[in-house]
Amino acid sequence: MIELYTWGTPNGRKISILLEELNVNYTVKPINISGNEQFSEEFLAISPNNRIPAIVDHETNIHLMESGAILLYLSQKYDKFCIKGDGYWDMLQWLMWQMGGLGPMLGQVHHFVKYNQGKSRYSEERYTSEARRLYKVLETRLTNRDFIAGEGVGQYSIADISCWPWISRFEWQELDLHQYPNVRDWYNRIADRPAVQKGYHIPHFVNEVPIS
Ligand SMILES: N[C@@H](CCC(=O)N[C@@H](CS)C(=O)NCC(=O)O)C(=O)O
Known part of the structure; x- marks a missing residue:
């Protein structure tokens, strides 16, 4: 257990x-x-x-x-x-990208833009522009792909599972997913999965899964 x-x-x-x-x-x-x-x-x-x-x-x-x-x-x-073979390293690099970049930077956006708006214009601008840059990186990565890592259109893996909950806070980040159509398609595709709908509400219901 x-x-x-x-x-x-x-x-x-x-x-x-x-x-x-x-x-x-x-x-x-x-x-x-x-x-x-x-x-x-x-x-x-x-x-x-x-x-x-x-x-x-x-x-x-x-x-x-x-x-x-x-x-x-x-x-x-x-x-x-967990992707096997050479694709393992592809998955790992995107997992590390989330752990070292996407998560920490979007966390700063939540801190300055959602919870402390107006306290530090410099920090709001710095982290929002970094968030836009990271969204753009993901947008480019998802060109002609269904999932972040793996060959061809990719394979649903822990690389997607690590990024998705951060993107689900796009409203907190004041970002419009329509400006990132590949990210939006990927986000909605994953949001539709029953396990994602269930896992989102652990340990308890806070709000519906945001839809874009
Ligand atoms: N790098 C850690 C970050 C974990 C983290 O920042 N967790 C936050 C919630 S998302 C937390 O526990 N915050 C408590 C605190 O700030 O004291 C991981 O990926 O597990």
């Missing part, structure tokens, strides 16, 4: 979406990060960086923090949504 420590945020949703896609049994341990539960002793023993998501796999006794590591672990354990 896998325990998922999570909250309704993009990094948390990556893992609940993958677990739903894998159709494995798991229990959810909500960690209310607005109530500072991420700083409790019990949680720090599993996630020393005091961030969600984290998992404990009681079958293997493996404890993991960092969503990228968790996506790799689960997709390899269950041998699904």
